[in-house]
Amino acid sequence: xxxxxxxxxxxxxxxxxxxxxxxxxxxxxxxxxxxxxxxxxxxxxxxxxxxxxxxxxxxxxxxxxxxxxxxxxxxxxxxxxxxxxxxxxxxxxxxxxxxxxxxxxxxxxxxxxxxxxxxxxxxxxxxxxxxxxxxxxxxxxxxxxxxxxxxxxxxxxxxxxxxxxxxxxxxxxxxxxxxxxxxxxxxxxxxxxxxxxxxxxxxxxxxxxxxxxxxxxxxxxxxxxxxxxxxxxxxxxxxxxxxxxxxxxxxxxxxxxxxxxxxxxxxxxxxxxxxxxxxxxxxxxxxxxxxxxxxxxxxxxxxxxxxxxxxxxxxxxxxxxxxxxxxxxxxxxxxxxxxxxxxxxxxxxxxxxxxxxxxxx
Amino acid sequence: xxxxxxxxxxxxxxxxxxxxxxxxxxxxxxxxxxxxxxxxxxxxxxxxxxxxxxxxxxxxxxxxxxxxxxxxxxxxxxxxxxxxxxxxxxxxxxxxxxxxxxxxxxxxxxxxxxxxxxxxxxxxxxxxxxxxxxxxxxxxxxxxxxxxxxxxxxxxxxxxxxxxxxxxxxxxxxxxxxxxxxxxxxxxxxxxxxxxxxxxxxxxxxxxxxxxxxxxxxxxxxxxxxxxxxxxxxxxxxxxxxxxxxxxxxxxxxxxxxxxxxxxxxxxxxxxxxxxxxxxxxxxxxxxxxxxxxxxxxxxxxxxxxxxxxxxxxxxxxxxxxxxxxxxxxxxxxxxxxxxxxxxxxxxxxxxxxxxxxxxx
Numbered sequence: 012x013x014x015x016x017x018x019x020x021x022x023x024x025x026x027x028x029x030x031x032x033x034x035x036x037x038x039x040x041x042x043x044x045x046x047x048x049x050x051x052x053x054x055x056x057x058x059x060x061x062x063x064x065x066x067x068x069x070x071x072x073x074x075x076x077x078x079x080x081x082x083x084x085x086x087x088x089x090x091x092x093x094x095x096x097x098x099x100x101x102x103x104x105x106x107x108x109x110x111x112x113x114x115x116x117x118x119x120x121x122x123x124x125x126x127x128x129x130x131x132x133x134x135x136x137x138x139x140x141x142x143x144x145x146x147x148x149x150x151x152x153x154x155x156x157x158x159x160x161x162x163x164x165x166x167x168x169x170x171x172x173x174x175x176x177x178x179x180x181x182x183x184x185x186x187x188x189x190x191x192x193x194x195x196x197x198x199x200x201x202x203x204x205x206x207x208x209x210x211x212x213x214x215x216x217x218x219x220x221x222x223x224x225x226x227x228x229x230x231x232x233x234x235x236x237x238x239x240x241x242x243x244x245x246x247x248x249x250x251x252x253x254x255x256x257x258x259x260x261x262x263x264x265x266x267x268x269x270x271x272x273x274x275x276x277x278x279x280x281x282x283x284x285x286x287x288x289x290x291x292x293x294x295x296x297x298x299x300x301x302x303x304x305x306x307x308x309x310x311x312x313x314x315x316x317x318x319x320x321x322x323x324x325x326x327x328x329x330x331x332x333x334x335x336x337x338x339x340x341x342x343x344x345x346x347x348x349x350x351x352x353x354x355x356x357x358x359x360x361x362x363x364x365x366x367x368x369x370x371x372x
Numbered sequence: 373x374x375x376x377x378x379x380x381x382x383x384x385x386x387x388x389x390x391x392x393x394x395x396x397x398x399x400x401x402x403x404x405x406x407x408x409x410x411x412x413x414x415x416x417x418x419x420x421x422x423x424x425x426x427x428x429x430x431x432x433x434x435x436x437x438x439x440x441x442x443x444x445x446x447x448x449x450x451x452x453x454x455x456x457x458x459x460x461x462x463x464x465x466x467x468x469x470x471x472x473x474x475x476x477x478x479x480x481x482x483x484x485x486x487x488x489x490x491x492x493x494x495x496x497x498x499x500x501x502x503x504x505x506x507x508x509x510x511x512x513x514x515x516x517x518x519x520x521x522x523x524x525x526x527x528x529x530x531x532x533x534x535x536x537x538x539x540x541x542x543x544x545x546x547x548x549x550x551x552x553x554x555x556x557x558x559x560x561x562x563x564x565x566x567x568x569x570x571x572x573x574x575x576x577x578x579x580x581x582x583x584x585x586x587x588x589x590x591x592x593x594x595x596x597x598x599x600x601x602x603x604x605x606x607x608x609x610x611x612x613x614x615x616x617x618x619x620x621x622x623x624x625x626x627x628x629x630x631x632x633x634x635x636x637x638x639x640x641x642x643x644x645x646x647x648x649x650x651x652x653x654x655x656x657x658x659x660x661x662x663x664x665x666x667x668x669x670x671x672x673x674x675x676x677x678x679x680x681x682x683x684x685x686x687x688x689x690x691x692x693x694x695x696x697x698x699x700x701x702x703x704x705x706x707x708x709x710x711x712x713x714x715x716x717x718x719x720x721x722x723x724x725x726x727x728x729x730x731x732x733x
Contacts, residue, residue, distance in 0.1 A: 188711065190679040197677065197684030237633070240653040240674050240707075242691045272598070274635035275655030292601040294636030313601050316558065318551040323558030330603045346601075350549065 032227070035165050037097040041228060041265040041286050043307050043340035045372060049332065050097035051365040052167075053358060054269075055348030056090035057102040060355050063089050073118055077103045083154035084161065091164055093355060095362045097342075098228070099162045101221070103151055105171030105232050106179055108217050111147025112209075113140040114180065122185060129183030131195065133202045142213035144220030152224040159225035167267075168226030170217050172233035173210035173255065174248045180206070189238055196247050207251040215258035222264045229259065230267040231285070234347075237272025244276050249283050256284025267309055271347050277302040292327075292346030296334035307340035314345040317353045317361070324357055325364065332368045339371045393588070396526050398458040402589060402626040402647050404668050404701035406733060410693065411458035412726040413528075414719060415630075416709030417451035418463045421716050424450050434479050438464050444515035445522065452525055454716060456723045458703075459589070460523045462582070464512055466532030466593050467540055469578050472508025473570075474501040475541065483546060490544030492556065494563045503574035505581030513585040520586035528628075529587030531578050533594035534571035534616065535609045541567070550599055557608050568612040576619035583625045590620065591628040592646070595708075598633025605637050610644050617645025628670055632708050638663040653688075653707030657695035668701035675706040678714045678722070685718055686725065693729045700732045 032038075037050040058064050067076065067086055076082050086102040106124040109116055115127040130136060144152065158166050171179075181192040196203045218229045236248065252268075259266060268285025270276075274294040281288050281303035290299040290310035300308050312331055316323040328343075335341040343365045349358065393399075398411040419425050428437065428447055437443050447463040467485040470477055476488040491497060505513065519527050532540075542553040557564045579590045597609065613629075620627060629646025631637075635655040642649050642664035651660040651671035661669050673692055677684040689704075696702040704726045710719065 188676045188679075190676050190711075190713075193674070193676050193684065194680030196680075197687070198681040237654060238676075240672075240688060240691075241656045241659075242688060243674070272633045272654060275659065293598060293633060295602045298602075298636065311601075313554070313604070315549045315551050315554050315599075318549075319555030319557075320559040323554065326558070327601060327603060330601075350551075352551075 032165065035097065037165050037342060038227065038265065040340060040342045040371075041267070041307050045339050045370065047370050048366045049335075049341055049343050049368060049371065051343035051362050052096040052098040052100065053090070053094070053345055053349050054100070056094065056096060056358070057086050057100065059351050060349050060353040060358065061089050061093060062355070063093070073104060077107055078150045080150045080153035080157055083151065084157035087154065087158050087166075088162060090358075091162060094359050095366075096164065098165050098167050099158060100167040100169060100230070101151065101155060101158070101226065103169070105169070105175065105234070107151070108142055108144075108148060108170065108213060109176070109180070111140070111142050111144070112213060113138065124179055124184075126180060126183040129191075130177075130180040130206065131191065133199070133205065136202055136206045136209060139206075139209050142216050144217050148217070148220070152220055155221060155224035155226055159227075165227040166225065167228045167230055168218060168221030168224075169230040169232060170214045170221075172231045172236065172270075173207045173214060173251050174239070175233050175235045176210050176214075177203075177206055178235045189235065193243070196243065200247075203247060207248070211251050211255045211258070214255055218259050219262065222259075222262045226264065228265045228267065229262075230269055230289075231255065233268070233270040233280075236270045236276070236280075237291075239276070241276050241279060245279055249279055252280070252283035260284075267342075269309070274299070274302075278304070281306050287340070287342060289344070290346065296331055296341070297336070300335070300338070307342065308335075309342040309344050311344070311346045312361075314347050314350050314353070317345075317357045318350060321357060321360065324361060328361055328364050329368075332365065337369075337371045341371070393526065396458065398526050398703060399588065399626065401701060401703045401732075402628070402668050406700050406731065408731050409727045410696075410702055410704050410729060410732065412704035412723050413457040413459040413461065414451070414455070414706055414710050415461070417455065417457060417719070418447050418461060420712050421710050421714040421719065422450050422454060423716070424454070434465060438468055439511045441511045441514035441518055444512065445518035448515065448519050448527075449523060451719075452523060455720050456727075457525065459526050459528050460519060461528040461530060461591070462512065462516060462519070462587065464530070466530070466536065466595070468512070469503055469505075469509060469531065469574060470537070470541070472501070472503050472505070473574060474499065477540075485540055485545075487541060487544040490552075491538075491541040491567060492552065494560070494566065497563055497567045497570060500567075500570050503577050505578050509578070509581070513581055516582060516585035516587055526588040527586065528589045528591055529579060529582030530591040530593060531575045531582075533592045533597065533631075534568045534575060534612050535600070536594050536596045537571050537575075538564075538567055539596045550596065554604070557604065561608075564608060568609070572612050572616045572619070575616055579620050580623065583620075583623045587625065589626045589628065590623075591630055591650075592616065594629070594631040594641075597631045597637070597641075598652075600637070602637050602640060605640055610640055613641070613644035621645075628703075630670070635660070635663075639665070642667050648701070648703060650705070651707065657692055657702070658697070661696070661699070668703065669696075670703040670705050672705070672707045673722075675708050675711050675714070678706075678718045679711060682718060682721065685722060689722055689725050693726065698731070698733045702732070
């Protein structure tokens with residue numbers, strides 16, 4: 012532990028959400044209730060940009076952190092302490108549950124997850140193991156309990172969406188265009204449906220286990236779905252996303268549905284589910300709110316601006332806030348994750364700017 | 373030459389567009405006039421996918437082709453012969469004019485253009501040379517004359533848009549997020565404006581020279597503009613694009629304004645200029661038409677689908693055509709360039725499918 016504010020093991024068994032806790036501005040915004048100030052957190056706020064995270068990484072790999080409850084809790088809480096954000100997000104990778112489905116993979120530095128045997132046939136799909144969170148990700152569930160006991164702000168659990176996980180599984184490594192994934196979708200629609208069915212079931216189980224362990228909101232990362240046409244999204248992905256959100260609807264835990272480069276499919280995404288829809292920076296927030304209709308929105312500052320001068324970040328942040336025009340139901344965030352090399356002081360100033368902007372109506 | 377239909381040197385001096393030629397369905401569609409069948413061509417139709425192109429590449433580099441009028445004409449005409457497309461597009465790279473501005477660069481196989489000394493200061497911008505097309509790209513202009521004499525379909529000239537060229541110049545090589553470009557934009561707005569001003573002037577001169585040499589339409593490729601927020605686009609790029617389109621408005625040659633991942637800025641792009649707006653595959657064509665208003669549209673099939681089974685391409689092509697619903701003002705194309713590895717027979721079948729779909733109203 013690099014900080015005095017270590018999570019206490021006594022907090023490992025999470026209590027039901029207390030009334031006070033459920034009134035946190037992050038959770039109020041997801042319910043589209045008025046807030047005293049716009050809540051803000053950052054995708055990938057844990058890791059990458061923080062020196063205290065890099066210190067941890069000198070003695071543990073990413074996979075080791077996710078297998079050590081105390082270390083995982085510590086890394087999850089680092090940005091809460093340093094940046095003053097309104098939510099913590101469990102430190103893990105969207106590929107973390109794959110090992111529990113019998114998929115051997117490694118996270119290669121600077122390259123991302125690489126799958127040993129890509130999933131490309133009906134036999135490959137049939138060989139995927141059912142995902143049992145209590146067995147497969149026990150340390151993460153334990154970490155959730157530790158974080159709940161120590162975090163002053165709500166904890167977000169998360170999972171990769173089935174399409175995005177399928178891209179990793181089918182391509183086997185990083186890809187820009189996802190040619191094998193799209194080919195499988197059209198050449199073998201039944202294999203594709205079976206693969207997504209499996210991933211939907213696993214994702215529901217994973218998110219339910221996180222909520223049971225104490226996560227107070229969940230985010231579904233469909234990070235690569237913006238590579239699809241609206242037609243392919245509607246026919247090959249939407250039904251599975253709908254089933255996923257139906258499968259977590261009874262949890263009483265709000266959900267965030269996130270993707271990148273989705274300006275052309277936002278209305279479809281919103282109709283599949285999610286209490287809030289994530290917007291990337293390629294669309295004006297007011298335009299995005301119009302497209303998603305009766306949902307909260309989360310976003311949507313260009314993360315690349317944080318690598319430049321503060322002036323660019325400030326201008327963009329004020330624009331995002333003005334685009335929302337004090338309507339309830341806005342969680343401030345970046346349009347995608349914090350980039351490596353981001354100055355943590357920029358992130359801290361950004362949190363202050365958002366909070367100083369004031370209340371929603 | 374690998375074909376009997378070599379362009380004739382006698383055609384080097386282009387005649388004014390004849391009445392018959394101006395009635396080509398590609399040009400009629402750009403003017404939003406009814407057509408007997410939807411015109412179709414493909415970005416990057418010349419090169420990459422064609423075996424006759426790869427045969428040329430065994431004896432000449434990309435740069436050498438653009439400096440040899442006969443070879444450039446030959447490569448430009450190859451897809452017209454093989455695929456039956458409704459337009460030819462000059463074979464060149466969007467970085468081709470940079471050498472004429474005094475920028476030393478190389479096109480590295482599998483990596484793209486790499487700039488020796490990236491442009492990052494006001495001194496770098498001041499050192500850029502004025503672009504004189506007749507000096508800098510004389511062989512290309514000569515190629516245009518040859519193609520005009522030999523091509524049965526209209527010839528499209530093109531240029532990279534100032535923002536996209538600036539990304540190459542500032543980053544110095546391939547980039548996903550354009551961090552230095554965005555930082556320059558905000559840290560030194562005057563340097564940024566001076567850079568874009570220079571590139572607008574050069575692009576106007578380049579496109580005017582292509583039209584004077586015989587190009588019957590022009591396309592402006594703002595390929596990377598989809599990485600910007602609507603705010604940055606409106607403030608840092610839009611005024612320059614407006615000036616660019618104003619600078620070619622008197623040519624009497626229709627223009628196409630193209631970008632990728634632009635669903636959130638299409639209305640802004642359309643208001644900057646272009647007789648037709650290019651749509652990538654991330655938005656339904658009817659939605660895109662609604663956003664761009666009173667313009668023709670070009671697009672928008674996912675090029676990655678062509679790497680998979682024919683069924684995926686066929687389904688998507690019929691969807692694109694149905695989304696247009698026989699309205700005048702649609703040029704069928706992919707949402708981005710033909711990908712390496714694409715089967716030319718898929719492209720040929722796609723042309724037939726589009727033509728067989730029938731007339732606009």
